[in-house]
Amino acid sequence: MSKRPVVLVVMDGVGISENKLGNAVLNAYTPTLDELLSTCPHTAIAAHGLAVGLPSNGDMGNSEVGHNALGCGQIYSQGAKLVNESIASGDIFESETWKNLVSYCKEKGTLHFIGLLSDGNVHSHIEHLEALIKQAKAEGVKEVRIHALLDGRDVPETSALLYVERIEKFMAELNDDSFHACIASGGGRMKITMDRYEANWPMVEAGWHTHVLGEGRTFASAKEAIETYRAESGVVDQDMPAFVIVKDGKPAGTIEDGDSVILFNFRGDRAQEICRAFDEEEFTHFDRVRRPKVQFAGMLQYDADLNIPHQYLALPPKIKHTLSEALVKQGIRQYAISETQKYGHVTYFWNGNRSGKFDEALEEYVEIKSDVVPFEQRPWMKSAEITDALVEAIKSGKYDFLRTNYPNGDMVGHTGDYEATIIGVESVDLNLKRVMKAVDEVNGILIVTADHGNADEMYEKPKKEGAALKAKTSHTLNKVPFIIYGADVEIAEGEFGLANVAATVAKLLEVDGDEAWLPAIIK
Ligand SMILES: O=C(O)[C@@H](CO)OP(=O)(O)O
Ligand SMILES: [Mn+2]
Numbered sequence: 001m002s003k004r005p006v007v008l009v010v011m012d013g014v015g016i017s018e019n020k021l022g023n024a025v026l027n028a029y030t031p032t033l034d035e036l037l038s039t040c041p042h043t044a045i046a047a048h049g050l051a052v053g054l055p056s057n058g059d060m061g062n063s064e065v066g067h068n069a070l071g072c073g074q075i076y077s078q079g080a081k082l083v084n085e086s087i088a089s090g091d092i093f094e095s096e097t098w099k100n101l102v103s104y105c106k107e108k109g110t111l112h113f114i115g116l117l118s119d120g121n122v123h124s125h126i127e128h129l130e131a132l133i134k135q136a137k138a139e140g141v142k143e144v145r146i147h148a149l150l151d152g153r154d155v156p157e158t159s160a161l162l163y164v165e166r167i168e169k170f171m172a173e174l175n176d177d178s179f180h181a182c183i184a185s186g187g188g189r190m191k192i193t194m195d196r197y198e199a200n201w202p203m204v205e206a207g208w209h210t211h212v213l214g215e216g217r218t219f220a221s222a223k224e225a226i227e228t229y230r231a232e233s234g235v236v237d238q239d240m241p242a243f244v245i246v247k248d249g250k251p252a253g254t255i256e257d258g259d260s261v262i263l264f265n266f267r268g269d270r271a272q273e274i275c276r277a278f279d280e281e282e283f284t285h286f287d288r289v290r291r292p293k294v295q296f297a298g299m300l301q302y303d304a305d306l307n308i309p310h311q312y313l314a315l316p317p318k319i320k321h322t323l324s325e326a327l328v329k330q331g332i333r334q335y336a337i338s339e340t341q342k343y344g345h346v347t348y349f350w351n352g353n354r355s356g357k358f359d360e361a362l363e364e365y366v367e368i369k370s371d372v373v374p375f376e377q378r379p380w381m382k383s384a385e386i387t388d389a390l391v392e393a394i395k396s397g398k399y400d401f402l403r404t405n406y407p408n409g410d411m412v413g414h415t416g417d418y419e420a421t422i423i424g425v426e427s428v429d430l431n432l433k434r435v436m437k438a439v440d441e442v443n444g445i446l447i448v449t450a451d452h453g454n455a456d457e458m459y460e461k462p463k464k465e466g467a468a469l470k471a472k473t474s475h476t477l478n479k480v481p482f483i484i485y486g487a488d489v490e491i492a493e494g495e496f497g498l499a500n501v502a503a504t505v506a507k508l509l510e511v512d513g514d515e516a517w518l519p520a521i522i523k
């Protein structure tokens with residue numbers, strides 16, 4: 001084992017692109033990154049598509065698959081791909097859960113689908129929803145209701161109508177005397193239901209009131225809701241307030257005793273809280289007012305240790321041989337820190353979607369509370385506070401491997417605000433300098449990388465030359481930086497991705513890697 005501590009920084013959403021237009025990474029003032037890139041061994045590594053276990057290279061990276069790959073050194077087929085396969089093979093419809101949910105609601109109840117309505121393939125895919133609705137009808141379900149969370153964060157900023165129209169056309173073709181499906185409620189994904197890491201439970205409470213109780217502002221259709229909210233305030237899809245659809249003066253689909261409910265998102269971070277609201281007997285995070293007796297299932301098992309949700313349609317990748325586990329076996333003391341928005345990224349996602357520790361005595365996890373504010377108004381977020389704690393941990397000499405995630409490039413990038421995102425990236429750069437100094441003081445080694453791009457492309461590619469610029473809120477397909485500071489090493493030949501990082505960390509720590517891992521990025 002080396003005597004030199006290794007610190008790994010994930011700059012969330014900081015990708016590499018040569019294109020200067022709307023590039024909040026290239027155009028930010030980043031003296032620290034510039035210094036690192038001009039003086040240290042570095043390369044660019046793949047963070048999207050096949051390199052992180054997604055169905056195709058047209059799939060942008062995301063935090064879940066990115067941190068999974070970083071933390072386990074391997075490429076596993078991810079939720080997006082596993083659900084595709086399970087639907088194609090029909091396995092999903094053979095599952096006990098599917099059968100249970102269908103038989104529970106088939107005679108007198110309704111089958112509800114709650115989830116992110118887009119083809120972003122980060123949390124969900126509309127094709128999965130379509131396949132489930134079609135099969136439900138084939139198996140004799142009579143009533144289906146959709147509770148549509150509007151995206152605009154993994155897909156273009158104001159694309160909700162595209163998906164609403166697509167699913168309504170799909171349902172209209174299925175609807176007949178024996179079957180009826182329609183949208184019952186919805187709202188922007190950053191307004192209701194899809195909170196994560198317990199950052200903002202009131203979002204989930206608002207979702208409960210909307211989907212379950214059918215309370216809120218009412219409209220005749222989802223289209224009317226979207227068009228009205230846009231006309232009133234110019235609000236974009238992800239921030240769209242909640243809406244309830246009414247038919248004949250009543251909500252089109254509250255959730256009642258005898259119904260079944262499927263959360264059709266496959267990704268876990270933003271799925272867990274609403275699952276808990278349905279599943280938990282003793283629930284204290286908000287007053288549910290009424291808890292219907294339903295059969296509830298998630299698309300995937302989101303956390304096996306915590307048994308969330310109790311029922312699920314498909315199994316997630318069984319991620320084994322993680323870096324954390326290999327390191328604790330060799331006595332390496334570890335420290336992980338981020339603010340709430342990304343805390344689970346450096347713990348839960350990093351450890352293959354496990355929320356527990358491998359070894360209580362050897363691992364310390366620290367969460368700095370995120371503010372609940374529009375991040376374009378505070379683009380520095382908690383970068384300084386994270387750094388205060390990280391610097392202290394580095395200097396304490398208590399840890400051999402320390403990791404952090406700075407959310408700014410990503411969380412501010414998702415707002416589509418170019419100027420604010422520049423400040424977000426600059427905040428990371430400023431704090432990176434402090435981390436470098438602390439690493440110097442303890443004669444350590446620093447790795448700087450990212451999990452996927454976002455801030456590197458803040459405008460959609462114009463459809464025609466000269467067309468007005470449109471904010472881009474989603475991740476990118478670009479590679480990410482991989483830089484090693486403080487070690488006299490050479491980058492190896494070849495193409496690398498996020499799954500090559502774990503072996504690199506082990507090599508720098510001078511401990512054994514795992515045979516399952518992809519090779520290190522250094523010679
Ligand atoms: O905010 C999120 O949920 C996703 C985008 O859908 O971003 P990230 O993968 O960076 O967490
Ligand atoms: Mn991310």
Ligand SMILES: [Mn+2]
Binds near residue numbers: 013063411414454475
């Ligand atoms: Mn993101």
